Amino acid sequence: MARKFVITSGKGGVGKxxxxxxxxxxxxxxxxxxxxxxxxxxxxxxxxxxxxxKQIIYDIVDCIEGRCRIKQALIQDNNEPYLYIMPSTQSLHSNKINKLQIKSIVDELSSIFDYILIDCPAGIDLGFHRAVFSASEAIVVTTPHISAIKDASKVVDILSTYELFSTKLVINRARGDLMASNEMLSITDISHLFDIELIGVIPEDDNITTCLNSGGAVVSKSRAGMAFAQLAENIQYNSNKIINFQSEYKGLWGYLKRKIKRKI
Ligand SMILES: Nc1ncnc2c1ncn2[C@@H]1O[C@H](COP(=O)(O)OP(=O)(O)O)[C@@H](O)[C@H]1O
Ligand SMILES: [Mg+2]
Structure with a gap:
């Protein structure tokens, strides 16, 4: 049986x-x-x-509507042989698909995989509930911005009405330099606004944008790559180690680094 995570936030564009x-x-x-x-x-x-x-032949709606078997829609990742993608569809008949149909796909995948990560749409309406319904655990994503925090808090409240095994927090796009100079809410400030456990902090990292422009958003040898590796370990081994990206901007040398970063 797989662990089934929904990655959600309420607000769009926060990094789900x-x-x-x-x-x-x-x-x-x-x-x-x-x-x-x-x-x-x-x-x-x-x-x-x-x-x-470019490798998509069948998608999740083809599976639901019986045009293919689940294994025919799965695409193996180009770099990680243990990773598969079940694509969504571009066709606009979203409302025809219900949460029970998605759950039947997730349940079937559950016997093949160790983890299922469900990428939730923005908002808290039909698409949100359709995604959460099949999950057994949730990861709520926020950025350090007030509007994202407000939406994520609302999502945490809604998730409490589901019988989830756990709901945990990831803070994305953290700027160590701005946090060290008190120009952005710190990790401690943000995590105090939630009563769920923090299991990951992902720094703002231009490598994510440059990778995306060259055909994918998976980063490895960068700060964000290190943070994603730590997040995966926290999930796999039930730990909550957080890499501190703020400390390098503290003290005199940190002050200089902040100034240099500002100028770039
Ligand atoms: N840690 C990060 N550092 C820099 N850019 C990021 C980071 N996380 C996400 N992004 C960028 O933010 C944008 C929105 O991310 P995305 O994952 O599509 O958000 P969502 O799925 O929540 O709508 C994308 O352009 C992505 O490359
Ligand atoms: Mg998205």
Whole structure:
């Protein structure tokens, strides 16, 4: 039986798809069989972020409507052999698909994989509930910005009405330099605003954008890559070690680094 995570946030653009892709890749690197599932029906983009959009023959809606078997829709990742992607569809018949149909796909995948990561659409309406319904655990993503924190808090409240085994927090796009100079809410400030456990902090990292422009958003040898690797270990081994990206910007040398970063 797989562990079934929904990656959600309420607000769009905070990094759910990026986290799904990178967490999936790092868990697969730990020799876990992982399927990342795009349930953003009609607005798919996980395939683009994973760089597999040209390999799609069948998608999740084809599986639901019986045009193919589940294994025919799965695409193996180009870099991690333990990682598979189940793409969503571009066709706009989103409302025809219900949560029970998605759950039947997730349940079938559950017997093949160790982890299923469900990339949740933005918002808290039909698409959100369709994604959460099949999950047994949730990861709520926020950035250090107030609007994202407010939406994530609302999502945590809604998730408490589901019988989830756990709901944990990931803070994405953390700027160590701005946190050290008190120009951005610190990790401690943010985690105090939630009563769920913090299991990952991902720094702002230009490598994510440059990787995406060259055909995929999975980063490895960068700060974000290290943070994604730690997040995967925290999930796999039930730990909560957080890499501190703020400390290098403290003290005199840190002050100089902050000034230099500002000038770039
Ligand atoms: N830690 C990060 N550092 C830099 N850019 C990021 C980071 N996380 C996400 N992004 C960028 O933010 C944008 C939105 O991310 P995405 O994963 O698509 O968000 P969502 O799925 O929540 O809508 C993308 O352009 C992505 O490359
Ligand atoms: Mg997304």
């Amino acid at each position: 798809t990026t986290i799904c892709a990178n967490l999936g890749s790092r868990l697969a690197h730990l020799k876990q069989k992982v399927c990342i599932l795009d349930v953003d029906i009609g607005l798919n983009n996980l395939d683009v972020v994973m760089g597999v959009e």
